[in-house]
Structures are given as C-alpha cells and as structure tokens.
Amino acid sequence: MVIILAYVDDIILTGPNTTLVASKKKLFMDKWECRNLGECREFLQMRIEYRGGKTYLDQVPYLEKILKRFGMMDAKAAQTPLPTGYKPELFDGTAMATLRSQYQLVIGSLLYLMLGTHPNLAFAVTQMAKFTHNPSEEHLLKSRHILQYLAGMCKYALVYDGRSDAGLYAYCDSSYGDDRSDADRRRQSMQGYYFSLANASVKWHSKMQTLISTSSTMAEYIALSD
Numbered sequence: 001m002v003i004i005l006a007y008v009d010d011i012i013l014t015g016p017n018t019t020l021v022a023s024k025k026k027l028f029m030d031k032w033e034c035r036n037l038g039e040c041r042e043f044l045q046m047r048i049e050y051r052g053g054k055t056y057l058d059q060v061p062y063l064e065k066i067l068k069r070f071g072m073m074d075a076k077a078a079q080t081p082l083p084t085g086y087k088p089e090l091f092d093g094t095a096m097a098t099l100r101s102q103y104q105l106v107i108g109s110l111l112y113l114m115l116g117t118h119p120n121l122a123f124a125v126t127q128m129a130k131f132t133h134n135p136s137e138e139h140l141l142k143s144r145h146i147l148q149y150l151a152g153m154c155k156y157a158l159v160y161d162g163r164s165d166a167g168l169y170a171y172c173d174s175s176y177g178d179d180r181s182d183a184d185r186r187r188q189s190m191q192g193y194y195f196s197l198a199n200a201s202v203k204w205h206s207k208m209q210t211l212i213s214t215s216s217t218m219a220e221y222i223a224l225s226d
Helices: 020-030 058-070 097-116 118-132 137-151 216-225
Strands: 003-007 009-013 045-050 055-059 160-161 168-176 190-197 201-207
Touching: 009 020, 058 097, 058 137, 097 118, 097 137, 118 137, 118 190, 118 201, 160 201, 168 216, 190 216
Parallel strands: none
Antiparallel strands: 003 009, 045 055, 055 160, 168 190, 190 201
C-alpha cells in the first residue's frame, strides 16, 4: 500500500514499505516535473518532527508570525480561548470598513491554525467567525482574546506516539438551544466531535446544528449521529 496526500501541488507519498514507496515515488517523478524533498519535515506551514519514536506536528512559526502581526507576542496569556460564559450576539449597528478588515484578518489567521493543529480553538473560532460580515468592537476584542490564549501555548504541538498502541477514540458533545447569533433567534444548539489516534487529535469539528432540538437529549443524539 502506498498513500498519496495531495493538496494542489504539495504532495506526500508514504506507506509501511519504504522500498515500495521509493519506487512509486520515482515513477511519479518520471512522469511529472517535481522536486524530491526527502523525509517530510513541513507541509502546508505545518512543521513535522520525529523524536524518540514520536511524531510532533505544530504550526509554531506560523503562530509566532500572526502574534507578531497583531502585536500579541508579549500579551498576558489567557486561560481559555473565550471568557467563561461569554455568548456572542449579533451587532445591531454597521461596522466600520477598517474594523471589518482587521477582524477578518484575525479570524482568517485563527481559522488556519484551527484547521491545522489546534482542535482546542474549534468552538471559539467557529463562534466568532459568524460575525465576519459585520463585527463589533466587542467581537474584535474577543477575537484578540483568542490570540492571548495562543500566546500562552506558542510552543505546543500534537504528539503522536506510535508505540503507545492507543487506537481510535471518538468523543462528541452539544449545548442546548443557547446560540444567539441567528437573526431570527431560533436558539439552535452547538455541537462538536473529536477523534484521537496514537494519543493525539486527527479529526475535529464544531458547528451549529441545522435542526432545532426540542430537548437536550435530542441535541446530544444529533451530535452523536453526525
């Protein structure tokens, strides 16, 4: 078996049989013009390291870059991605163009971190991304709170321990009717799931449920079903 992971023109070839992978890689390179960069050390701004039988995956250089861009490198670290109990609501006014642009830059940067190596941001970033079309000063302040949280974990990585024999685990959870970002105030429920393999995250998601739950039990079953 040879596994090929391709994103536009960034490609990884891997598999359990290194000889077979090398031969298929040569055939691939004979057909298409590309460069052989050897053992994978970086992919889509995600850094990969191998130490002591473990694989470390992080976005430290990218994270440091955005903290510097928004002047948060020396910010006091926050303990949670968003303040405890905070529930964002729609802004009734009209956002200034400069505020909207800055907010979209912050959220866009956070989304890339969330999708890559930070499942701990999934709920907070998904919540705040709903307001990119018309953010308020408060929304911008709370998005910078997420950056404060990240300032305290700048060197963190996902650590996959192949020797741990830890299999695939899945978890899910939901709120019940507490979302306040919908214009018609339907109070939809939020849900999330998380998968781990070899003691680290491999898949995660947080989103608003499309159905209106009539009980907390129903909200939990929808999350579990998804």
